[in-house]
Amino acid sequence: QSSEHNILVIGVPNVGKSSLINSLRRLHLKKGKATAVGGEPGITKAVLSRIQVCEKPLMYLVDTPGVLPPKLGDVETGMKLALCGAIRDHLVGEDVMADYLLYTLNKQQQFRYVQRYRLGQACDHIEALLKHVALAQGRTQKVKVLTGTGNVNMMMLNYPAAAYEFLRDFRAGRLGRVTLD
Numbered sequence: 295q296s297s298e299h300n301i302l303v304i305g306v307p308n309v310g311k312s313s314l315i316n317s318l319r320r321l322h323l324k325k326g327k328a329t330a331v332g333g334e335p336g337i338t339k340a341v342l343s344r345i346q347v348c349e350k351p352l353m354y355l356v357d358t359p360g361v362l363p364p365k366l367g368d369v370e371t372g373m374k375l376a377l378c379g380a381i382r383d384h385l386v387g388e389d390v391m392a393d394y395l396l397y398t399l400n401k402q403q404q405f406r407y408v409q410r411y412r413l414g415q416a417c418d419h420i421e422a423l424l425k426h427v428a429l430a431q432g433r434t435q436k437v438k439v440l441t442g443t444g445n446v447n448m449m450m451l452n453y454p455a456a457a458y459e460f461l462r463d464f465r466a467g468r469l470g471r472v473t474l475d
Contacts, residue, residue: 308378374474407460412426434452436450
């Protein structure tokens with residue numbers, strides 16, 4: 295008697311649903327990727343066809359786009375989901391997320407960022423941190439400034455790029471193993 299199993303894989307965005315399917319497929323069938331993966335939410339756009347992940351028993355998984363409740367309970371829950379990559383960064387704002395991340399790291403006494411960005415000590419002000427991130431990561435941009443005597447080229451720190459780097463370092467685990475809940 296042969297039976298097959300069909301399993302729907304669901305969860306919040308960017309938790310690894312597609313990666314799980316690909317891993318099971320590699321493990322049991324020794325075959326490559328069947329579904330695209332990425333480090334941001336929204337890679338899987340629609341419910342795809344069944345993907346075989348096992349021969350005995352015959353098992354298929356169906357990948358789905360991530361789902362979130364239509365309304366989040368509170369701002370803090372939304373910020374945590376955004377830091378984990380479940381909500382696209384630009385919808386919240388990298389600067390706001392970076393500020394919340396700094397607050398969270400300090401609250402949990404996770405101070406690896408101090409060493410990483412060559413700060414003398416922990417800090418509470420996101421602008422001061424982003425300045426050090428920009429300097430450490432070389433995040434600068436050339437800007438033309440109009441003066442009374444003519445145009446002057448200046449190098450300015452790129453704070454949005456520094457905020458993005460800070461978030462990337464957190465997500466890659468370079469700021470320590472941090473649990474948001």
